[in-house]
Amino acid sequence: MDIPFTGGCACGAIRYKCTGTPRYMGNCHCRDCQRATGSAYFAAVLIRAEEFFLIKGKPNWFETIADKGHPMRRAFCTSCGSPLFLENGARPGGKVLYAGSLDNPEWYKPSRDIYVSSAQPWDIMDPALPKDELMPERLKHEHQKSSCIQAP
Incomplete structure (x- = not known):
């Protein structure tokens, strides 16, 4: 994995650059993420907000209240509709990138896998990955440690 790394939307109207190493990578199978991705899960890459830079364009935002009651702001391109990243109100200061928006998603x-209690029966998960019914406590703490700067 090269640092910095870049990504963006399908049409190229929005581009971003990240200057730090991801703090977490994992698959979220909660219903919020299923709805937001239109898929079985959200392939998530957590980075610190201060290591994220928009270098072209400006996303639009869709804000919802997550199943757990906190705000969730999801950024997307208004031209092509591509989801790009989100800000989780329960863990301010981090950005969570959609792995599919990375220029090199191979890394x-x-x-x-988290929130597997909400996984769909047609969702085929990697049996080698640890599975958590919900968000494990240790992961909540890791997210909080990684997200120590308040997002603008």
Whole structure:
């Protein structure tokens, strides 16, 4: 994996650059993420907000209240509709990138599957990855340690 790394939307209107190493990579199978991706899960890459830079364009935002009651802001391209990243109100200061938006998604290596209690029966998961019914406590703490700067 090269640092910095870049990504963007399908049409090229929005581009970003990240200057730090991801703090977490994993697959979230919660219903919020299923709806937001239109898929079985969200392939998530957590980075610190201060290591994320928009270098072209400006995304639009869709804000919802997650199943757990906190705000979730999801950024997307208004031209092509591509999802790009989100800001989780429960863990301010981090950006969570959609792995599919990376220019080189080959280095995405999920460390676990979370919220598997919400996984769909047609969702075929990697049996080698650890599985958590919900968000494990140790992962909540890791997200909080990684997301120590308040996002603008």
